[in-house]
Amino acid sequence: MxxxxxxxxxxxxxxxxxxxxxxxxxxxxxxxxxxxxxxxxxxxxxxxxxxxxxxxxxxxxxxxxxxxxxxxxxxxxxxxxxxxxxxxxxxxxxxxxxxxxxxxxxxxxxxxxxxxxxxxxxxxxxxxxxxxxxxxxxxxxxxxxxxxxxxxxxxxxxxxxxxxxxxxxxxxxxxxxxxxxxxxxxxxxxxxxxxxxxxxxxxxxxxxxxxxxxxxxxxxxxxxxxxxxxxFPVRPARTVRSEIAGVSVLIECQGKFLLVRRPERGLLAGLWEFPFVESVGGGEPEETVRMAFGNRLESLERLGQVEHEFTHRHLTAQVLWARWAATLDELPDCIEHREHAWVAPEHWPEYAMPAYVRKICRLQCLQ
Structure with missing residues (x-):
């Protein structure tokens, strides 16, 4: 041979x-x-x-x-x-x-x-x-x-x-x-x-x-x-891509916006994002946000929608802007136990963010 x-x-x-x-x-x-x-x-x-x-x-x-x-x-x-x-x-x-x-x-x-x-x-x-x-x-x-x-x-x-x-x-x-x-x-x-x-x-x-x-x-x-x-070679069976749908809300107070850090494990571990609330039952984005944050959000406005492909997931996020009717120290229960920061837009680039959040940043800058 x-x-x-x-x-x-x-x-x-x-x-x-x-x-x-x-x-x-x-x-x-x-x-x-x-x-x-x-x-x-x-x-x-x-x-x-x-x-x-x-x-x-x-x-x-x-x-x-x-x-x-x-x-x-x-x-x-x-x-x-x-x-x-x-x-x-x-x-x-x-x-x-x-x-x-x-x-x-x-x-x-x-x-x-x-x-x-x-x-x-x-x-x-x-x-x-x-x-x-x-x-x-x-x-x-x-x-x-x-x-x-x-x-x-x-x-x-x-x-x-x-x-x-x-x-x-x-x-x-x-x-x-x-x-x-x-x-x-x-x-x-x-x-x-x-x-x-x-x-x-x-x-x-x-x-x-x-x-x-x-x-x-x-x-x-x-x-x-x-x-x-x-x-050749035989490929593994394709994993079914799951759908993630929810609302990202840009909460503004005194010219700063609320950022929260994701948990240390799991998808996008340790990165910063705007508060994200998964949609349940197909309700309107405003309703979804109010259920999570109560009545301290004012002047809710829709900024648009972003989509992003992860390896086995597809994310669709409705993007809302809202004014925080309380002080910077007062936070809803869903946020207060997570690492968070109030950050002015000019300092957003200093924070490590996933790609879908950068899309939201660009969306906000166009408003």
């Missing part, structure tokens, strides 16, 4: 000559077509770790400006460990999946406290840290320390699943794909090999329209030979 048209099969994969050839083909392609990305120009484990976490479920073009701003503001793991959470969340604002940012903060503190500020070098050690899974650990260990560790992010899973036409259900396929990835990774160039796999999935072996004729592995790919490469 040493010639370029050999057909792969999982039963006898890999043969030594075959693995050598696949590695050489991929690395040669990467040398010509690999993307020039800033985290590939460094071996600093901190910078590589930040990039890997940002890239989880987020496209490269979105990550680039965040990555550059982050390293200017927090250039070392000690800087991140010493930063307050509000600063971290503000730097992350707009990237979504905010648990990633909170875990970055926790992990930096753990590295400083438990490892003297020195990054662990093995994938096994890295996986113990908050927010670092097996694939992320493999990427950091291979890129920063030259360790022969496999990765299996969404792009790599797709490339390898098609290469060997893995049609098992997702849960059963996982172990098989990890084994393939570990067998293929080049011990002489683990960083470049893993980066090449990710690039191949991102730019050629794409989810819906793979460019098979540009692929260095096209002669061996069983998915391509099947005539239906997009059938």
């Amino acid at each position: 040493g010639h370029s048209t050999a057909k792969l099969s999982l039963d006898d994969f890999p043969e030594p000559e075959q693995v050598v050839r696949l590695r050489a083909q991929l690395l040669e392609w990467y040398g010509r077509m690999g993307r020039d990305l800033p985290w590939r120009r460094t071996r600093d484990p901190y910078a590589i770790w930040i990039s890997e976490i940002m890239l989880q479920q987020t496209q490269v073009k979105t990550v680039l400006p965040y990555y550059q701003r982050w390293l200017i503001a927090l250039p070392t793991v000690t800087d991140l460990a010493d930063a307050d959470l509000e600063t971290v969340l503000k730097l992350w604002e707009g990237l979504g999946y905010y648990t990633r940012a909170r875990n970055l903060h926790k992990t930096a503190q753990a590295i400083v406290k438990e490892h003297g500020g020195v990054f662990p070098e093995t994938a096994r050690q890295l996986q113990v840290l908050p927010g670092i899974g097996r694939s992320t650990a493999g990427a950091i260990a291979s890129s920063a320390f030259g360790r022969c560790e496999a990765i299996l992010d969404a792009n790599v899973r797709r490339v390898l699943g098609r290469l060997l036409a893995v049609d098992d259900p997702p849960a059963r396929a996982e172990a098989k794909l990890w084994e393939i990835s570990q067998r293929l990774v080049d011990p002489q160039a683990p960083h470049n090999f893993n980066q090449a796999l990710m690039d191949l999935g991102a730019t050629v072996c794409t989810a819906r329209s793979p460019l098979c004729l540009l692929c260095p592995w096209q002669a061996d790919c069983l998915g391509r030979r099947s005539g239906e490469p997009t059938r």
Whole structure:
């Protein structure tokens, strides 16, 4: 099976000559077509770790400006460990999946406290840290320390699943794909090999329209030979998106507006928002707000509506403005036990807010 048209099969994969050839083909392609990305120009484990976490479920073009701003503001793991959470969340604002940012903060503190500020070098050690899974650990260990560790992010899973036409259900396929990835990774160039796999999935072996004729592995790919490469690997069943409907109310008093911080766990944990009341029974927004805040709201006005897509949720918020008829110290029961602040509009940018709240801010500024 040493010639370029050999057909792969999982039963006898890999043969030594075959693995050598696949590695050489991929690395040669990467040398010509690999993307020039800033985290590939460094071996600093901190910078590589930040990039890997940002890239989880987020496209490269979105990550680039965040990555550059982050390293200017927090250039070392000690800087991140010493930063307050509000600063971290503000730097992350707009990237979504905010648990990633909170875990970055926790992990930096753990590295400083438990490892003297020195990054662990093995994938096994890295996986113990908050927010670092097996694939992320493999990427950091291979890129920063030259360790022969496999990765299996969404792009790599797709490339390898098609290469060997893995049609098992997702849960059963996982172990098989990890084994393939570990067998293929080049011990002489683990960083470049893993980066090449990710690039191949991102730019050629794409989810819906793979460019098979540009692929260095096209002669061996069983998915391509099947005539239906997009059938591999089998995708998990789609999660039904739930609907969240409610009212965001901009409560004004003495030129300031009430902001409340979301709980430390759950959706948008730790971010600031205007008071949000979920709608019950399809009532009018004004009625929903008055039930929550009583009769201390005056001059209710509708400002409009905002919508936002989360991973598995769709939010629709009616936006109201109201004047607070009490003092800044008097708050309704639904607010007084939550962290809150009265903030003038010119200071809103200083608070870490989710994207849907930024939409509301823009809506208010147009009034």
